[in-house]
Amino acid sequence: MSASTPKQGRPDAAAEDVRTLEATPSCSATRVVERDAEPAGPAGNPRNEGASGHKSGGRAAADVAARIIMWGAFVLAVIPLVWILWSVVSNGLELVGSPRWWSDDAAGTSARRPGGGALHAIVGTLEMAAVTALIAVPIGVLTAVYLVEYGRGRLARLVSFMVDILTGVPSIVAGLFIYAFWVTTLGGQRIPFAATLSLVLLMIPVVVRSTEEMLKLVPNELREASFALGVPKWKTIVQVVLPTAFSGIVTGILLGLARVMGETAPLIILAPYTKYLQGDLFANLMATLPTMINDNRTEVTQAAIDRAWAASLTLILIILAFNLVGRLIARTSKVKA
């Protein structure tokens, strides 16, 4: 990527960004560099000249306008992010910083009695996330493998269409669907496990789509190389394709997990909140961070509001931790250049 002549600040950097964006879908990283190094150089050059003053009036104006729009959009996007982060951290830090927060449940707290812990909600959220992943990841990854490696014709199109539909299902609809299925039709209880099923519905499409994209990025040449060695197709997928796409698949799974850990609607419908530590997915009540936030939000006292902020911060921290772990796992990926 360093084919172009001396870097002259922004324009060149922007050009590089564009190149990486264009390059990403085509192939694995190493190949992209090889393939694009040649044409990219000359393409970058005119902009370099532009930066040193040989630009015609119209293009200069367009350049300035585009830059203002780009930076404006960027700032607009960042403001709410920083704002949210700041509010959550500043309001939640005090409680999250107390050791009780991580070791106790909320027993004995009330709208007027401040403090308390979030262990019950943390345990609930992690437990539900784990079970959701346990069910959704195999289904999602295998569906993606089917779509990319095997799927042809009408069935594949149908599956792909269904995944699209599932992507667009609002979480409350997923919750109500499981309610209709589990409680109304099967006559079951409102239990955390049913809530987990609705989270599975929400997670599957995310896993399928991201895994699908990653599998498509695996160069066909690797599959052919493996076939040409007399390796059967299933072994090629298990031993060559999936390991090559491993880090991307992990990232996709974590994105999906992050999404479902923040879901609230299905939990309100199917897993009512409790202040007590309760780890049985088949019992009646179970606390999770989103429902804890929701429960405290409905009170108007400072004590409850503090707990809602702290629970929000906790949820963000947990998702952040998941992402960091995911990065570490992805870094152990065996793809080496």
Added chain:
Amino acid sequence: MAKRIDVQDLDIYYGKFKAVEGVSMRIEPRSVTAFIGPSGCGKSTVLRTLNRMHEVIPGASVDGQVLLDDKDLYAKDMDPVAVRRTIGMVFQRPNPFPTMSIFDNVAAGLRLNGVKNRKVLSETVERSLKGANLWNEVKDRLDKPGAGLSGGQQQRLCIARAIAVSPEVLLMDEPCSALDPISTLAIEDLIHEIKEKYTIVIVTHNMQQAARVSDRTAFFNLAATGKPGKLIEIDDTQKMFNRPSEKATEDYISGRFG
């Protein structure tokens, strides 16, 4: 090792489109046969039908016979996976497995087919790397990633990987087109050495290369775009380059094409 291939009246299709028509040829064992011809004339397509790699592409099909020492590769009870174990292939772009070390790349064919014995594996890896003239360059870093080698080394690694499963025939699809002249020379030398043991078929766009490495040359051409490609003639390389029987061949080889 090294078997003869007989192609009889082969038509090759992509979906309904007939890409290649009426190819019949005999490929002799322990020799190098070069396929030459303009782009799109079906050389690579024919090559890929010789180890049933063609049918990996959705919708692709074949009509006719390919015999490996009188065994029909397209017989009903013939397993394409078994065919590919017997007939190895080297591709245009070096394609080592990016997740695997140099050692694992060469061992991949055996390992993925269930060989676990470490001694067998390391012997095979050493023999194959020596066979591909790569051993001396990589013997101290067998555990390093295969994708970290230079392009020419990667291609020799791919050749080592292909010969590690002891095929009878080795197909090469423009193996030098992504390489510099030095690496190309290394591969050509290698082809000279290993043709004692294998039947080699090589597709090339480089006429000099065909003249240098091959014993026999097959010239493919197509009447017009959209028409199927055809085998124009196949003969000893000497004769093809000096006095070919067909005028089209002479025109192509001497650069008076069109």
